[in-house]
Amino acid sequence: MNFVTTHPFAAEELMAFCDGELSAQDSQAVEIHLAGCRDCADKVRQFHETLAVAPRVECASGFKAYRRGR
C-alpha cells in the first residue's frame, strides 16, 4: 500500500529549500517531510547534484579566490 500519495511541497519549493530561500519555518517543514518521503529526498539530491556542477566547473577557471572569499 502506498501511504504517501501527495507531496506537500512542489518541486520548485524543494529547489528553493536547496537554495536556502525558504523561511526557517518552511525549511523545517521540508526537512520533516524529507525524512519520510523518498521521492522528495531524491528530488532534493538531484537538485544538489545539479547545483554542484556549474560552480565546480566555473571555479576551476581562475575564480577560486573569489569563491573562497564568499
Next chain:
Amino acid sequence: MKGAGGMMDDLLPAGDLHSMAGKPGGMDRASMNSGTNSGAVMPVAENSDEQLMRAFSRGSNDAFSALFVRYKQPLFGFFWRRVADRAQAEELTQEAFVAVIRAAPRYEQSARFRTYLYAIALKILRAHRRKAAFRATFLGSPTEQVEPAAESGVVTQLFMREAIRKLEVMDREILLLREFEQLSYGEIAELLNLPVNTVRSRLFRARTALRELLSENAPTNSREMSRPEEGI
C-alpha cells in the same frame, strides 16, 4: 596568458583613483566611519558594501579601493561568462567601475550595493551587445558570441557551455546570476524587474533543462566531468 588576478590588479590602479573619482582625497577612515553610532574607527575591510559606497559618495577613496578589491574578480567573472573573450571582459569591468565612480555623487541607497553594481554591469553589457550587433549588421564584423566564454576546448566545459547556450535567454541570465553571481531570488528579481515567483519558476525550468541537457550529452568518461582544473 595573463591570469585574471594579474589583469585585474592592473585595472584602476590606486594612483588613478583620485583623478578618476574627481573627489577630494582628504576623507580619512575616521570620517568614513562617522555614520556609525559608536564613533569607533572600523577597519575598511569590516564595513559593509553599503557603508563603503556611502563613504565613497562622500569622498573616501579608501572606501572605493575596498569595494574595488571585493568586486573586481566577481565583476570580471560576470562579464567573462557573458562575452566572447577576456579582453572584452576586462574593458567592460573597467567601464563598470568607472560608472560606479561617476554615479557616486548621486548614490542613494535603495538596494543592496551588490544589486546596484550588477544592475550597472547589466546595463553596460546590454549596451555592449547593442554595439556589437550594430557592428555586425552595418559594418560586417563578426557577431559576438553572447554565451559564456570558454578558454579552451575541453570536453566538460564544451558540454556545459553548449547546455547553457541552449537555454532561453532570460532563463540563462537568471541561472547565471544565481549559480555564478550567487544572487538571491529577491536580488535577481530586483535586478531583472521580475516577480520573485517568476524568478523561481524560471530558475527551476533552467536547472531542469540544464540537467537534462547535461545528462543527454554527458561524457562517457565520468572522470572527465570532475576534472578540477578546467573552466567554463
